[in-house]
Structure formats: structure tokens, C-alpha cells
Amino acid sequence: MPDEVSDIIWSALRDGSYEAKEARWAVKAARPKDRILELGSGIGVITSLLAAVDGTQVMAFEANPHTVTLAEKVIRANNRNNVELRQGLLTAGPPQDFTFYVREDLWMSSLLEHQGPYLKTIKIQSTNIDEFIRQANIDLIVMDIEGAELDLLKGAELPGVERVFLEFHDHLYGLEGIRHLTSAMADKGFAYDPRGSSGPCVLFSRNTDPRSYEAEDIHAAA
Incomplete structure (x- = not known):
């Protein structure tokens, strides 16, 4: 994986600081059988x-196809068979086309052009989040x-x-x-x-x- 992410992200992964605070509190928000x-x-x-x-x-969505590939490896390495991971975008309202800005640091990739320099753009058609929530009974x-x-x-x-x-x-x-x-x-x-x-x-x-x-x-x- 070192050759698949930026030096900043790899360093954070190695020292355990990558999304550490968010991870701690996100897991506390989850309850059994959610x-x-x-x-x-x-x-x-x-x-x-x-x-x-x-x-x-867990039903997970990630817009960046390359990041999805990395996430699949991490999920498999942790032997999680209760995850459905999809490349896509959920938004409010009817489906529409969005431009997604891919940046060197994966955590900076977003729908916002003004967030900073980007490597490339990809087009993604969104799915209505409320329809997905109803179908999947999300807690x-x-x-x-x-x-x-x-x-x-x-x-x-x-x-x-x-x-x-x-x-x-x-x-x-x-x-x-x-x-x-x-x-x-x-x-x-x-x-x-x-x-x-x-x-x-x-x-x-x-x-x-x-x-x-x-x-x-x-x-x-x-």
C-alpha cells in the first residue's frame, strides 16, 4: 500500500494517527445490530x-474508484464479511451528474473545486439518499x-x-x-x-x- 497512497497518508497509517479521533467517536456512535x-x-x-x-x-459508499479499490483490500484484510462497499454518490433530491475532484491526498478529494489543486475529475451520477435509507432501513x-x-x-x-x-x-x-x-x-x-x-x-x-x-x-x- 505505500505506493498506492501519498507519503502523508502512509505516515499517518504507520503511526496510527490516520482518522484516529474520528474513528474512536464514530465507533462509539454505533450500537449492536445497527x-x-x-x-x-x-x-x-x-x-x-x-x-x-x-x-x-455496513453499507459504504466512496466516490473515488481508486480509493474503493484500496478500501476493498483493507476490508478483506480485516476479514469483514458484513460490509457492502460501492463506488458511488448519495445526495438529496433526484439523481444528477456531479463532478468529483480527485486529489493526491485521498482525504482531500471532494465535490468542491475550490478546495485546492486536483489531479483529475470524474463524472458521477448520484443516487437519492432518502430512497436508499428507506430500502435499507438505516439506523x-x-x-x-x-x-x-x-x-x-x-x-x-x-x-x-x-x-x-x-x-x-x-x-x-x-x-x-x-x-x-x-x-x-x-x-x-x-x-x-x-x-x-x-x-x-x-x-x-x-x-x-x-x-x-x-x-x-x-x-x-x-
């Missing part, structure tokens, strides 16, 4: 961790989609979804974008859940059942 939709699976690290939670079924959505979460969560209904875990990209849309996003989630019945959030890694929950803070959460917040 049906999980992951958007922006990257190279499959978090995908594999979510699939390790007892009884889960939890985990997403890291480099800023596209703003438009997606403003426009989608998210029928039946209990929890949404995401990483804010406020450097792309500012605090005003976060305000619009959190307001849209509140309109759908979701609340910011501090028990599953840390910095830009944020959990939104519909479930109102009381949950106690775990000791490790209190220690992390101190």
Missing part, C-alpha cells in the same frame, strides 16, 4: 471498525464527505434514521454553514448529542432515552 450507512468510506479503516461492532451491517449514518454534508443534510429527510455522525468542515463553509446545518438537523428532530461528540466530530441523535456519560468520556473532556 444497519449503518457510511458516506465517504476512504480507504476502509473506519468501515472495518464499524463492521467489528457486534451484529452490524446510523456515518459521513466524512469533505464539506458536502452541508447541502446533503439541509436537503435530505433521513427517514427512520436514529443517529448521524459526521465531521464538520467549517474551514469550507464557516460558522454560518454550521448554523444552517444544525438548524436543518433540528428541524428533522435531531439534537446535538454532546455525549458522542468531540470538537468537529459531531453526533446528532433523535433518541431521547437518557444515557449516562462514560468514565472515559468525562476524562477526555477534562
Whole structure:
């Protein structure tokens, strides 16, 4: 794999820092037997961790074909047979064609041209996320989609979804974008859940059942 990713990503993988914080909190958002939709699976690290939670079924989407190939290797290496990985794009509203910008650092690839220099572009036709959620009976959505979460969560209904875990990209849309996003989630019945959030890694929950803070959460917040 060293010759398949950038030096920055390979270094992060070797020292264990690659998506470490996001991975920790994403896994905490998952519950046994969850049906999980992951958007922006990257190279499959978090995908594999979510699939390790007892009884889960993970349906993962990644727009970049090359990244999907790497993720398949990681998922196989971790012996996860409860993952469905697809190359594609889920968005709010009817299917439409999008331009996806592929960058040297895979985690920077996105739908946003202004995010920085890119190596190439690919055309992708989207699938309606709400239709997929209804068909797959999704409980939890985990997403890291480099800023596209703003438009997606403003426009989608998210029928039946209990929890949404995401990483804010406020450097792309500012605090005003976060305000619009959190307001849209509140309109759908979701609340910011501090028990599953840390910095830009944020959990939104519909479930109102009381949950106690775990000791490790209190220690992390101190």
C-alpha cells in the first residue's frame, strides 16, 4: 500500500494517527445490530471498525474508484464479511451528474473545486439518499464527505434514521454553514448529542432515552 497512497497518508497509517479521533467517536456512535450507512468510506479503516461492532451491517459508499479499490483490500484484510462497499454518490433530491475532484491526498478529494489543486475529475451520477435509507432501513449514518454534508443534510429527510455522525468542515463553509446545518438537523428532530461528540466530530441523535456519560468520556473532556 505505500505506493498506492501519498507519503502523508502512509505516515499517518504507520503511526496510527490516520482518522484516529474520528474513528474512536464514530465507533462509539454505533450500537449492536445497527444497519449503518457510511458516506465517504476512504480507504476502509473506519468501515472495518464499524463492521467489528457486534451484529452490524455496513453499507459504504466512496466516490473515488481508486480509493474503493484500496478500501476493498483493507476490508478483506480485516476479514469483514458484513460490509457492502460501492463506488458511488448519495445526495438529496433526484439523481444528477456531479463532478468529483480527485486529489493526491485521498482525504482531500471532494465535490468542491475550490478546495485546492486536483489531479483529475470524474463524472458521477448520484443516487437519492432518502430512497436508499428507506430500502435499507438505516439506523446510523456515518459521513466524512469533505464539506458536502452541508447541502446533503439541509436537503435530505433521513427517514427512520436514529443517529448521524459526521465531521464538520467549517474551514469550507464557516460558522454560518454550521448554523444552517444544525438548524436543518433540528428541524428533522435531531439534537446535538454532546455525549458522542468531540470538537468537529459531531453526533446528532433523535433518541431521547437518557444515557449516562462514560468514565472515559468525562476524562477526555477534562
